[in-house]
Amino acid sequence: MAQVAFIGLGVMGFRMAGHLASAGHGVTVYNRTASVSEKWLDTYGDIDGAELYSAPTPAGAAADADFVFACVGADKDVEAVCTGEGGAFSTMKKGAIFVDHTTASATCAKKMASAAEEQGLFFIDAPVSGGEAGAINGALTVMCGGDKVAFEKTAPIMAAYGKSVKLLGAVGAGQLTKMANQICIAGTVQGLAEALHFSMEAGLDAKAVVDVISKGAAQSWQMDNRAGTMIDGEFDFGFAVDWMRKDLSIVLNEAREKGVSLPVTALVDQFYSDVQKMGGNRNDTSSLIRRFRS
Known part of the structure; x- marks a missing residue:
């Protein structure tokens, strides 16, 4: 058993940290x-023998940990919890x-990773796939990039x-693999929406x-998992x-930097923009069918 920290208790992180506990x-x-x-402590605090705590900063959470996990929003949030004021790398x-x-x-x-190395730390990028259901069931796919020995630990x-x-x-490599994952999902959902509409x-x-x-x-x-709810017009998922x-x-952005053409992905991205304009910002990604059924 290890002493770990978990930074970011959103839809995914809340459950992932719970599985660690x-x-x-x-x-x-x-x-x-x-x-x-x-709320997280109230949810998991009754686990027998569990040593569970909360901290006021990422630095406080990371101070005694051998492993620090994070699941936040975007690049700026990652940088903030790593190297910003009160960031985890400092402790x-x-x-x-x-x-x-x-x-x-x-x-x-x-x-x-470069900032971590300067401080004698290891950094692994490990985006996940599987959505809220995967987080709840402890059945996520984790795509990793980093040092092999650190990964094996x-x-x-x-x-x-x-x-x-x-x-x-x-x-x-983990982030690039997650990009490939999202390319596949975007095309698949659009194809399914068209098939159902047809x-x-x-x-x-x-x-x-x-x-x-x-x-x-x-x-x-x-x-x-989504065809039935798409037909019924239900989009309240994770x-x-x-x-x-x-x-x-x-x-x-990555494709442009690498000179890679992704015409279908670019088109589906604009279709998602249409859904946002319809007020569907918080709808599940399967709501692409709304463009046809409105």
Whole structure:
């Protein structure tokens, strides 16, 4: 069992930190809104023998930790909790490992890794996929970039919430892999939205159509988990359109820097912009179908 810190108790981080506590690790949490940290302690504080604490700053949470995990919003938030005033790097022990689960840019990962190295620390970029359901069930996919030895020390701890934890290469590889993941999701959801819209306009029973085609080559996680709710016009799930647009902006910026053409991804990003204009900022990403059904 390890002494760990977890910074950022949002939709994902709240559950991920909870799995660490349930696995028997000592956990100190930090969240920008202190009441969320207190809620986390109330939720998991009855675990037998658990050593659970909250801290007023990232530095306070990280001071005694061998491993520091973070899941915050964007590049600027990662930099703030790492190297900003009261940041974790200021108190972390030599040789400690910082694991960033935020979906951020590969540039940010490399910058933070360089800052960590200067202080004798290790940095692993480790964005996750699986959404709120994956966080609740401890079944996330964790895509990592960083030092192999540091990863091997950290992977058994991440197994508390990751069904698949894999090192893809040097620092930044995790974020680049997450970009590939989001490219796939964007295209898949748009294709599913078009297929459902076509089925309904053709006078078919869309749910019956899904029941048939989900048994063949068209099957996907999105079809299995979102087709029914898309047909019913229900979009109150974990991963919001605003978050997807943030992720796709990272993807498209990286693609421009590398001279890579992503025409479908760029188009779907604009479709998500349409959903935002319809007031769907907090809708689940499956709300792409709203463009057809409004």
